[in-house]
Amino acid sequence: MRALTDPTPKIEIRGVSKSYPGDNSPVQALRAVDISIAEGEFVSIVGPSGCGKSTLLYVVGGFLNADGKVLVDGKVIHGPGTDRGVVFQEYALFPWLSVRNNILYGLERGGLASDERAKIADRLIGVIGLKGFEDRYPRELSGGMKQRVAIARTLACDPAILLLDEPFGALDAQTREVMQDELLRIWLETRKTVLMITHDVTEAVYLSNRICVMSARPGQIVDEFRIDLDRTIPREQLVTSDAFNKIRNQVWIAVRHQALAAETANAAI
Amino acid sequence: MQRSDRHSYLWSPIGRIIPLVVVGLIWQAAGTFRLVDPSFLPSPVRVAYAIADLLTGREIRDNLLVTLSRAAIGLALGSMAGVWLGLMMARSEVFRAYAAPIVGGTYSLPKSALIPLFILWFGIGTVTTVCAVFLACLLPMVVNTFQGVRSTPRVLIWGAEAFGTPPKGMLWRVFLPHALPDIFAGLRVALGFSFVLAISSEMVASTNGIGKLIFMYGENGAYDYMFAAIACVVVVAFLADRLLLIATDKCLRWHESSARRELA
Amino acid sequence: MMEKVASKRGLQLRSLISVLTIVAVWEAAARAGLASPLFLPAFTKVLGEWWSVCADGSLPGDLFTSLFRAAAGLLLATSIGVPLGIAMARNRLLHWMFDPVIALAFPSPKIAFLPIFILWFGIYSISKILLVAFACVFPILIGTFAAASALNRVWIWSAYSLGTSNFALLFRIVLPAAWPRIFAALRVALPVSLITTFTAEMVGGGGGMGATLMYSQRFFESPTVFAYILTMLAVGLLLDFIMLRIQQAFPAWSPGQ
Ligand SMILES: Nc1ncnc2c1ncn2[C@@H]1O[C@H](COP(=O)(O)OP(=O)(O)OP(=O)(O)O)[C@@H](O)[C@H]1O
Ligand SMILES: [Mg+2]
Numbered sequence: 001m002r003a004l005t006d007p008t009p010k011i012e013i014r015g016v017s018k019s020y021p022g023d024n025s026p027v028q029a030l031r032a033v034d035i036s037i038a039e040g041e042f043v044s045i046v047g048p049s050g051c052g053k054s055t056l057l058y059v060v061g062g063f064l065n066a067d068g069k070v071l072v073d074g075k076v077i078h079g080p081g082t083d084r085g086v087v088f089q090e091y092a093l094f095p096w097l098s099v100r101n102n103i104l105y106g107l108e109r110g111g112l113a114s115d116e117r118a119k120i121a122d123r124l125i126g127v128i129g130l131k132g133f134e135d136r137y138p139r140e141l142s143g144g145m146k147q148r149v150a151i152a153r154t155l156a157c158d159p160a161i162l163l164l165d166e167p168f169g170a171l172d173a174q175t176r177e178v179m180q181d182e183l184l185r186i187w188l189e190t191r192k193t194v195l196m197i198t199h200d201v202t203e204a205v206y207l208s209n210r211i212c213v214m215s216a217r218p219g220q221i222v223d224e225f226r227i228d229l230d231r232t233i234p235r236e237q238l239v240t241s242d243a244f245n246k247i248r249n250q251v252w253i254a255v256r257h258q259a260l261a262a263e264t265a266n267a268a269i
Numbered sequence: 270m271q272r273s274d275r276h277s278y279l280w281s282p283i284g285r286i287i288p289l290v291v292v293g294l295i296w297q298a299a300g301t302f303r304l305v306d307p308s309f310l311p312s313p314v315r316v317a318y319a320i321a322d323l324l325t326g327r328e329i330r331d332n333l334l335v336t337l338s339r340a341a342i343g344l345a346l347g348s349m350a351g352v353w354l355g356l357m358m359a360r361s362e363v364f365r366a367y368a369a370p371i372v373g374g375t376y377s378l379p380k381s382a383l384i385p386l387f388i389l390w391f392g393i394g395t396v397t398t399v400c401a402v403f404l405a406c407l408l409p410m411v412v413n414t415f416q417g418v419r420s421t422p423r424v425l426i427w428g429a430e431a432f433g434t435p436p437k438g439m440l441w442r443v444f445l446p447h448a449l450p451d452i453f454a455g456l457r458v459a460l461g462f463s464f465v466l467a468i469s470s471e472m473v474a475s476t477n478g479i480g481k482l483i484f485m486y487g488e489n490g491a492y493d494y495m496f497a498a499i500a501c502v503v504v505v506a507f508l509a510d511r512l513l514l515i516a517t518d519k520c521l522r523w524h525e526s527s528a529r530r531e532l533a
Numbered sequence: 534m535m536e537k538v539a540s541k542r543g544l545q546l547r548s549l550i551s552v553l554t555i556v557a558v559w560e561a562a563a564r565a566g567l568a569s570p571l572f573l574p575a576f577t578k579v580l581g582e583w584w585s586v587c588a589d590g591s592l593p594g595d596l597f598t599s600l601f602r603a604a605a606g607l608l609l610a611t612s613i614g615v616p617l618g619i620a621m622a623r624n625r626l627l628h629w630m631f632d633p634v635i636a637l638a639f640p641s642p643k644i645a646f647l648p649i650f651i652l653w654f655g656i657y658s659i660s661k662i663l664l665v666a667f668a669c670v671f672p673i674l675i676g677t678f679a680a681a682s683a684l685n686r687v688w689i690w691s692a693y694s695l696g697t698s699n700f701a702l703l704f705r706i707v708l709p710a711a712w713p714r715i716f717a718a719l720r721v722a723l724p725v726s727l728i729t730t731f732t733a734e735m736v737g738g739g740g741g742m743g744a745t746l747m748y749s750q751r752f753f754e755s756p757t758v759f760a761y762i763l764t765m766l767a768v769g770l771l772l773d774f775i776m777l778r779i780q781q782a783f784p785a786w787s788p789g790q
Binding site for chain 3: 279280284285286288289292309310362363365366367368369370371373374375376377378379380381382383384385386388389390460461464465468469472473479480483484486487492495496499502503506507509510
């Protein structure tokens with residue numbers, strides 16, 4: 001893989017720690033997280049609920065200040081930028097814009113002609129299977145539909161980096177697989193750098209080059225799995241293969257370990 | 270308001286007039302059968318005659334127009350200033366710190382208390398009324414705009430930033446749209462206030478306007494005309510409120526409060 | 534978002550500065566003779582006047598009269614509005630009967646009805662109390678109706694399936710669940726009761742804060758006008774603060790506001 005041998009990583013997370021002010025004592029969400037992601041790499045983060053995954057994504061997005069550094073293309077970031085496209089866990093669609101206008105929102109700054117923008121939007125509406133819903137407002141969509149619009153909106157801007165916070169979390173199992181395959185296709189075609197958060201171990205193994213397992217709060221990277229599967233073979237074959245299941249089981253056990261640890265920690269409180 | 274299929278005719282526009290007609294009939298019966306002294310409660314028929322008479326003359330139209338223009342000027346100025354102040358307070362901590370005690374203090378002041386003060390300052394007439402309406406409309410707009418902007422979810426702000434919206438664009442593209450439902454809610458409150466304050470202040474500090482007219486009819490013992498003028502006020506206030514609601518619904522089709530359309 | 538949060542102390546200081554500045558400018562303008570004492574009596578003079586109308590008992594007496602009228606009207610409005618609002622939410626025929634009247638009356642400026650109330654009930658407390666009740670009953674009614682209609686149907690169904698009687702349903706499900714929003718409606722109605730009382734007194738006389746305020750204005754007793762207005766402001770603030778505190782004391786599940 002060309003990407004993995006690239007000398008400067010696309011994203012470098014260096015010693016990132018983050019505390020939220022709490023009622024009595026501050027809540028530490030992240031402790032000294034180091035991740036380095038090469039250009040074109042697809043990295044997933046899995047971990048127990050509330051361990052700080054979203055927080056990490058917000059820091060990389062440049063929305064939250066934290067201790068430590070985040071570098072993109074070797075430069076420290078100081079806020080959000082259009083180089084990093086974000087899909088939020090809560091979708092973050094603009095409720096006052098229709099599906100089409102939400103997708104068009106980010107395109108307006110790209111300097112494209114309006115008919116070109118419309119073409120991109122129409123194509124993406126087709127990809128996410130929402131033809132006929134272009135003029136609906138977010139409140140008229142189901143959770144899964146909103147999530148698909150949020151993904152389309154981010155893909156429309158064609159950012160070099162994708163930051164995805166449980167992008168398929170609200171989808172039903174069938175749509176989820178279709179959308180995963182679509183993301184995989186886009187990634188294979190464009191080799192974007194992807195940082196994805198998910199709870200679904202199968203999804204992580206199916207899509208990523210690397211999986212980082214986070215501990216319960218304060219979140220730290222406790223395990224890392226490199227995945228070298230051939231992405232070109234069809235889903236049925238890949239998912240049922242021994243190689244796939246072996247690595248899937250390993251990741252699953254590691255995550256379960258952390259979840260159990262989180263539970264005993266909670267019970268102790 | 271859900272309606273059942275069984276009684277849908279009751280909820281039709283005509284069905285909804287029935288209760289009002291019933292009220293009118295009881296009122297008429299009370300007079301006809303001498304249950305109340307008709308000099309204290311003119312019958313609906315007499316009030317209807319008075320309304321017809323008023324509508325053909327200029328008196329009610331001219332005075333109503335005077336009142337409405339005072340209310341409209343105060344409402345327009347008050348709500349524009351209110352939205353601006355609310356935005357400033359929401360976006361600037363320092364501005365908020367200075368403005369908060371003034372807004373908080375005057376918000377709970379019964380606004381009509383200032384009418385005597387305005388009479389001292391501006392004398393009797395339009396300026397006093399417009400000032401009273403202005404102040405009464407200003408505060409709900411400030412508070413609602415402020416709350417609407419402040420309650421913008423952080424992910425919406427972040428989302429807009431991630432798509433490269435410049436800080437100047439955030440106001441028009443994120444904060445104002447998000448505050449719009451609250452602004453409209455404030456506008457409805459302000460509209461109500463504008464009528465109350467215009468009429469109150471005309472009753473004590475004006476030589477014309479519908480408030481003064483109602484009071485004069487009362488003092489002259491023309492009770493059927495007094496009832497007729499009040500009925501006109503009720504209808505005009507109702508229509509203004511409805512118009513605002515329709516406009517709100519048009520502008521807020523995206524919002525939860527707008528009638529829920531079925532999923533295809 | 535990378536925003537700097539100014540220190541809380543600093544912000545409080547600014548609020549204080551802002552109030553003090555207004556008072557100082559007021560006092561200075563009056564002292565320097567920028568405005569005639571008729572328009573703007575000095576703040577200290579207003580305070581002195583406030584003290585003397587308190588001492589001779591006129592202000593406390595007026596305040597008591599007005600608050601009594603406002604409270605009685607509000608109480609009357611609550612005792613009609615809350616039961617009727619719940620009944621309308623539970624019974625569609627009642628809803629149909631009252632809805633058009635409420636729809637027409639809610640947006641109307643109630644103060645316009647004052648001459649009728651004076652005609653029927655005279656210029657003293659009864660007419661004022663009834664007008665206040667008339668003005669307050671609609672927001673309370675609509676708030677209660679909305680609160681009782683917004684109850685989760687599943688709660689009611691599960692209560693029935695657990696064997697709750699109709700009567701118990703009211704006290705164990707409907708009222709507790711709707712109470713926070715009913716209280717929010719009361720909080721809206723409270724300033725309405727004050728403004729209606731004061732205005733009715735200003736327009737119709739018959740004693741109370743509003744009547745004295747108007748009277749003082751007519752005789753150009755500006756310090757008294759200011760003293761009364763400041764008292765009304767303080768009363769409005771205090772009552773709203775009390776209501777807010779009660780509202781905040783609700784259990785965390787209550788969908789406040
Ligand atoms: N604004 C905030 N203020 C205080 N604490 C917060 C805030 N946001 C998050 N936290 C706390 O920080 C921790 C991490 O939150 P975060 O949202 O990053 O978790 P997560 O791993 O994304 O969880 P999930 O998988 O459920 O989405 C949580 O325990 C949460 O309670
Ligand atoms: Mg999360």
